[in-house]
Amino acid sequence: MERYICIHGHFYQPPRENAWLESIEIQDSAYPYHDWNEKTTEECYAANAVSRIFDEQGRIVKIVNNYARISYNFGPTLLSWLETNAPEVYESILDGDRQSQTLFSGHGSALAQAYNHMILPLANRRDKETQVIWGIKDFEHRFGRKPEGMWLPETAVDLETLEILADHGILFTILAPHQAKRMRPIGENAWQHVADGKIGPTMAYRQKLPSGQAISLFFYDGHIARDVAFEHLLDNGESFAGRLMDGFSDAQEQSQIVHIATDGESYGHHHRFGEMALSYALDYIESNGLARLTNYGEYLEKFPPVYEVEIFENSSWSCPHGVERWRSDCGCSSGSQPEWNQQWRKPLREALEWLRDIVSPAYQRKLASFLKDPWEARNDYIQIILDRSEEKIEHFLKQHAVRALKKDEIIMILRLLESQRHAMLMFTSCGWFFDDISGIETVQIIQYAGRVLQLNEEIFGDAMAPRFLKLLEWAGSNFVEHKDGRHIFEKWVKPAMPDLKKVGAHYAVSSLFEDYPERTSIFCYTAERDDYKRSEVGRAKLVVGRATISSQITWNASRLTFSVLHLGDHNLYCAVLAGDMKNYQRLEQELFQAFKTVDFQKVMRILDHYFGYCIYSLKFLFRDEQRKVLNLIMKPTLNDAETAYRRLYNFNAPMIRFLKDADIPVPQSLSIAVNLVVNADLRRTLAQEKFNPAVIAPLLKEAELTGTALNTDILGHTLKQRLEQMVKRFFDNPVEFELLENLNEAVMTLNTLPFHVNIFKIQWHIYKIRQTEYPVFLEKAEAGEEDARKWIDHFTSLCDNLSLVI
Numbered sequence: 015m016e017r018y019i020c021i022h023g024h025f026y027q028p029p030r031e032n033a034w035l036e037s038i039e040i041q042d043s044a045y046p047y048h049d050w051n052e053k054t055t056e057e058c059y060a061a062n063a064v065s066r067i068f069d070e071q072g073r074i075v076k077i078v079n080n081y082a083r084i085s086y087n088f089g090p091t092l093l094s095w096l097e098t099n100a101p102e103v104y105e106s107i108l109d110g111d112r113q114s115q116t117l118f119s120g121h122g123s124a125l126a127q128a129y130n131h132m133i134l135p136l137a138n139r140r141d142k143e144t145q146v147i148w149g150i151k152d153f154e155h156r157f158g159r160k161p162e163g164m165w166l167p168e169t170a171v172d173l174e175t176l177e178i179l180a181d182h183g184i185l186f187t188i189l190a191p192h193q194a195k196r197m198r199p200i201g202e203n204a205w206q207h208v209a210d211g212k213i214g215p216t217m218a219y220r221q222k223l224p225s226g227q228a229i230s231l232f233f234y235d236g237h238i239a240r241d242v243a244f245e246h247l248l249d250n251g252e253s254f255a256g257r258l259m260d261g262f263s264d265a266q267e268q269s270q271i272v273h274i275a276t277d278g279e280s281y282g283h284h285h286r287f288g289e290m291a292l293s294y295a296l297d298y299i300e301s302n303g304l305a306r307l308t309n310y311g312e313y314l315e316k317f318p319p320v321y322e323v324e325i326f327e328n329s330s331w332s333c334p335h336g337v338e339r340w341r342s343d344c345g346c347s348s349g350s351q352p353e354w355n356q357q358w359r360k361p362l363r364e365a366l367e368w369l370r371d372i373v374s375p376a377y378q379r380k381l382a383s384f385l386k387d388p389w390e391a392r393n394d395y396i397q398i399i400l401d402r403s404e405e406k407i408e409h410f411l412k413q414h415a416v417r418a419l420k421k422d423e424i425i426m427i428l429r430l431l432e433s434q435r436h437a438m439l440m441f442t443s444c445g446w447f448f449d450d451i452s453g454i455e456t457v458q459i460i461q462y463a464g465r466v467l468q469l470n471e472e473i474f475g476d477a478m479a480p481r482f483l484k485l486l487e488w489a490g491s492n493f494v495e496h497k498d499g500r501h502i503f504e505k506w507v508k509p510a511m512p513d514l515k516k517v518g519a520h521y522a523v524s525s526l527f528e529d530y531p532e533r534t535s536i537f538c539y540t541a542e543r544d545d546y547k548r549s550e551v552g553r554a555k556l557v558v559g560r561a562t563i564s565s566q567i568t569w570n571a572s573r574l575t576f577s578v579l580h581l582g583d584h585n586l587y588c589a590v591l592a593g594d595m596k597n598y599q600r601l602e603q604e605l606f607q608a609f610k611t612v613d614f615q616k617v618m619r620i621l622d623h624y625f626g627y628c629i630y631s632l633k634f635l636f637r638d639e640q641r642k643v644l645n646l647i648m649k650p651t652l653n654d655a656e657t658a659y660r661r662l663y664n665f666n667a668p669m670i671r672f673l674k675d676a677d678i679p680v681p682q683s684l685s686i687a688v689n690l691v692v693n694a695d696l697r698r699t700l701a702q703e704k705f706n707p708a709v710i711a712p713l714l715k716e717a718e719l720t721g722t723a724l725n726t727d728i729l730g731h732t733l734k735q736r737l738e739q740m741v742k743r744f745f746d747n748p749v750e751f752e753l754l755e756n757l758n759e760a761v762m763t764l765n766t767l768p769f770h771v772n773i774f775k776i777q778w779h780i781y782k783i784r785q786t787e788y789p790v791f792l793e794k795a796e797a798g799e800e801d802a803r804k805w806i807d808h809f810t811s812l813c814d815n816l817s818l819v820i
Contacts, residue, residue: 016269017262017305018313022188023278024165026089027051028444028455033465034512035537039637046731055100058282063106064778065293074818077781080289081110083296085309086278087125087165090152111157114309121311126153126161132441133340135172135328141438146178148396155400162311163187167443170330170337177223186230186310188275190331191215194233197323216270218314219323230314231323235261239274248285251294259304271313340446347449354492358451361488362499369463369482370437373470377430384427385414395431402566426473428568433469436462451489452496457506464507514572518563519590519630522576524639526555527646538566549606553582556609558602579617583647586632589625659687674721692722700733705760726769733771745779748787751805758812777816
C-alpha cells in the first residue's frame with residue numbers, strides 16, 4: 015500500500031482597495047504596518063516562502079519554500095496586490111509552482127480560484143461563467159500554464175458550477191467531507207448514503223454532471239483540518255506530522271491519500287510560526303519515509319477515481335446550513351457578539367441583486383451596437399484588468415468592436431465594463447461573513463455598489479441611487495449609531511466617491527508638499543499640468559495652476575483650473591473649476607497681488623469670485639496623502655512638545671528612578687514624559703544609518719530604571735527594517751567586509767533586547783550567501799588568504815548569532 019500526503023492552503027484576503035483609487039489606503043488597525051495585506055504578507059505569505067527548519071539545538075538547518083511542497087491557491091485579487099507591493103514574495107509563489115512540477119511528475123501545485131471569491135451557487139449563470147473564466151485567465155497569465163484544478167470560494171458548490179468548471183477544462187476541485195451526499199463504486203447501481211459527512215477522504219471521486227461530462231472531487235479530512243485551524247496542532251511540527259499519519263487506514267489495502275484544506279493564513283498569521291510547523295512536518299514525513307508528498311494533479315493521474323459521488327448542492331465548508339451565511343440570518347457568525355443578529359444579510363443581498371439586474375440589461379442594450387458580443391467582451395475584459403496599457407486596450411477593441419470607435423465611445427465602453435467588474439466585486443463573500451453590516455468587509459462591498467451607481471449614472475443619467483438606498487434601509491445594523499445600510503452608505507461610501515474634480519483637488523493640495531513632474535500618476539489617475547505658479551510669504555503658500563486629470567482605467571478626462579491657499583497649519587483652502595477659465599491670467603494676477611500684501615481675506619474673496627463656492631480642505635485629501643501632509647504640518651508642534659517633555663524628563667530623571675526603585679507609582683505627567691523621551695531616543699537610535707549598539711544598552715538600562723513602557727511593536731518593526739536594509743546591502747556586496755562586520759555587530763544585540771524582532775528575511779539572505787559565497791571564501795581561506803580567513807571568521811560568527819548551521 016502506497017501512502018501519499020497533500021496539504022492544501024487557500025491563501026486569500028478580502029479585497030481592501032478603495033474602489034475609486036485601486037489602492038489600499040492606510041489602515042490604522044494594522045499598525046505598525048500600512049495595512050492588513052502588508053501585515054499578513056510578512057507573517058504568512060513571505061514566511062512560507064522562506065520557512066525555517068530547526069535541529070534539536072534550535073539551529074536552522076534548512077530554509078525552504080513551502081509552496082513547492084504543498085497544494086495551494088491564491089486569490090487573484092491578492093496576487094495582483096502582491097505583484098505590485100511584495101514582488102519578491104510574488105515571485106516565490108510562482109517559483110513554488112515551478113519547483114512542484116519537478117517534484118510531482120510535471121503537475122504544478124498551484125490551483126486557480128474563481129476570481130473574486132463570489133459564492134457561486136448564489137450567482138446567476140453569466141456571473142459564474144465570468145468568474146471561472148477570469149480565474150483561469152488570471153492563473154495562466156501568472157503561472158504560465160493551464161490550471162488543472164480550481165478552488166471554489168468557501169467550497170460553495172452546485173452542479174451548474176461544476177458543469178462550468180468542466181466546460182473550461184478544470185479536472186478537479188476540493189470540497190469538505192460533509193458536502194458529499196452519497197457514493198457508489200463506478201459501474202454499480204446501488205448508492206450508499208454518506209452518514210454525518212464521513213465520506214472516506216483518502217481517494218478521489220468522480221461526479222457525473224447533467225451534460226454527460228464528469229469532474230473529479232477530493233473531500234479533505236475534516237478532523238485533521240479542524241485541528242490545524244482551531245486546535246493548536248501547529249504548535250509542534252512533529253505532532254502535526256503524527257496527526258497526518260493517523261489519517262491512514264491500515265484496513266485499506268489500496269493506495270491512500272491523506273489530505274487537508276484550510277485557510278493558508280493558518281500557517282503563520284492565525285498561528286504564529288505555523289509555517290515552520292508545516293515545513294518541519296513535511297520534512298519529518300519525507301526524511302523518515304513515512305509517506306510520499308504529492309499534489310492533487312499527480313495523485314489523480316496515478317490513481318483515477320474508482321467511486322462516483324453525488325454532492326449536496328448549495329453547500330459550503332463554513333456554513334452548516336448550506337450557503338445561508340451569505341443570504342440570511344442562519345445563526346453563523348464570528349461569535350464575538352452572540353446577542354447580535356444578522357438579519358441585514360438578506361436585504362443587503364436583495365439590494366445588490368436589484369442593482370445587478372438593473373445595470374446588466376442596460377449594459378447589454380447600450381453595447382450591442384458597439385461590440386460583437388457584450389458578454390463575450392466582459393469575459394475577455396480580464397486581459398485589460400491584467401494590463402491596462404493603451405496597446406492592450408486597442409488590441410481588445412480590435413477583437414470585440416464592430417467598427418472603428420471614437421474616443422468618447424471607448425470611454426463609454428470602458429466605463430460599462432468597469433461597472434460590470436464592480437457589479438461582481440460587490441458580491442465578494444466577505445461582505446456577509448462577519449457580524450454586522452458596518453464591518454469593513456461589508457462597507458467594502460457597498461463601496462463597490464457605489465462605484466456601479468456612479469459609472470452607470472454618468473452614462474445613462476438615470477438616478478438609480480434613491481431606489482438602491484431605499485432598499486438598503488431594510489438592512490439594519492446592530493449598532494444604534496450606524497442605523498442601517500443607507501446610513502452607512504451616506505456616512506462612509508458617499509464621502510469616499512471622488513470625481514475628477516476631487517482628484518484634481520488632491521493633486522493641487524499635495525503639490526504644495528510634493529515636487530511633481532509635469533506628468534505624474536496619482537493612484538489610478540494621471541495629472542498633466544500646463545501651468546503652475548507658486549508663491550510663499552512666511553509660512554503661507556499660494557498655488558495657481560491648470561492641469562488635465564484623466565483616469566487610467568476609463569480614459570475619461572477633465573481639464574481643471576485650481577488654486578490653493580495654505581496658511582501654514584491645517585487651515586487650507588483649495589478651489590477647483592472644470593474647463594478653461596477665460597480670465598485665468600487676471601485671476602493669477604489678482605491672487606498673487608493680494609497674497610504678496612498678506613491680505614488673505616482678499617485672496618479668499620477672489621477665490622469665491624472666480625470659482626464660486628467650490629472649496630476643498632485637507633479633509634478631501636485621500637487618506638495616505640492626508641496623513642503625510644498632517645504629519646508635515648504637525649512636525650514643528652510635535653518637536654516643540656518633545657522638547658518640553660525632554661526638559662521635564664531631564665530635570666526629574668533622578669526622582670523618577672527613585673520612585674521606581676522605591677516601588678512608588680510615578681505621577682502620570684512624569685510617566686508620559688519618560689515614556690515619550692526614552693521611546694523616541696530608542697526608535698531614532700535603531701533607525702540610524704550607522705548602527706551603534708553601544709548607544710542602545712544605556713537606553714535600555716534607562717528604560718529599566720525609570721519603568722518605561724516600551725513601544726515594543728514599533729521598536730521591533732523599526733529595527734527589523736534597519737536590519738533588512740543592512741543585510742540587503744551585504745547580500746548585494748558580500749565581499750564588502752565592513753558591511754559584514756556592521757551587520758554582525760547589529761545582530762549580536764538581538765538577544766539583549768526586551769522585544770521581538772522578526773529576522774526571517776535576514777536569516778534567508780545569509781542562508782543564500784552560505785550556499786553561494788561561503789564556499790568561495792572558504793577555499794581562499796584554506797589557501798592562506800588572510801582577508802578571506804577574516805571574512806570566514808566573521809561570517810561564521812554571524813551565522814551563529816542567527817542560529818544558522820554553518
